[in-house]
Amino acid sequence: PDWSKLEPPDAMPWPFKILFVGVDNGDRQSPELNLNSEYANIVCALEKTQLKDKIQIRQLFYSKWFDVMEAIRIERPTDLHLGCHSTKKGLELFRTVVTPDMISQLEDWNRFARSQGWPYLRFALLNACESENLAQEFNKYVDFAIGHVGEVDDKDALNFTSSFYELVFRRCHLLSAF
Numbered sequence: 001p002d003w004s005k006l007e008p009p010d011a012m013p014w015p016f017k018i019l020f021v022g023v024d025n026g027d028r029q030s031p032e033l034n035l036n037s038e039y040a041n042i043v044c045a046l047e048k049t050q051l052k053d054k055i056q057i058r059q060l061f062y063s064k065w066f067d068v069m070e071a072i073r074i075e076r077p078t079d080l081h082l083g084c085h086s087t088k089k090g091l092e093l094f095r096t097v098v099t100p101d102m103i104s105q106l107e108d109w110n111r112f113a114r115s116q117g118w119p120y121l122r123f124a125l126l127n128a129c130e131s132e133n134l135a136q137e138f139n140k141y142v143d144f145a146i147g148h149v150g151e152v153d154d155k156d157a158l159n160f161t162s163s164f165y166e167l168v169f170r171r172c173h174l175l176s177a178f
Helices: 035-047 065-075 105-116 132-138 154-169
Strands: 016-022 055-061 079-083 085-087 090-093 096-098 123-127 144-146
Touching (some): 035 079, 123 132
Parallel strands (some): 016 079
Antiparallel strands (some): 090 096
């Protein structure tokens, strides 16, 4: 798009809040995804910066889409980080698949939050396999969304989380951070 013709975005709220949602429907004794490490990578990236007092991170594990939307309403995050499995059909949360039509609930939330002067969801990071199309769906309701094309090895997902947030927390533009 021609960025110069677009209105500038609203200022970011402070404190900036990240909602980390991690779901691995595999065996709890031998999980396929290292979600604790993914969360820890975000915290570690934050600890290296001067922004520790300005950014809050909340976590939500083993949740359904209803739980995610409830946490969004309660926590009012600016950033939704989803660490989970995904297929072209949708994001695999706990015992449910989040389909594109479910993502549209974000539009109502963001409209309501803006009308109240509250922080609203501006960014979504889908750190999951084959999540590019879902990121495009999220982009209908948030300012910026990132997904992956094809399969993503868990080690690569962990490295992506580390490097991405290290750059973002150093105030690198989202577009440049990935």
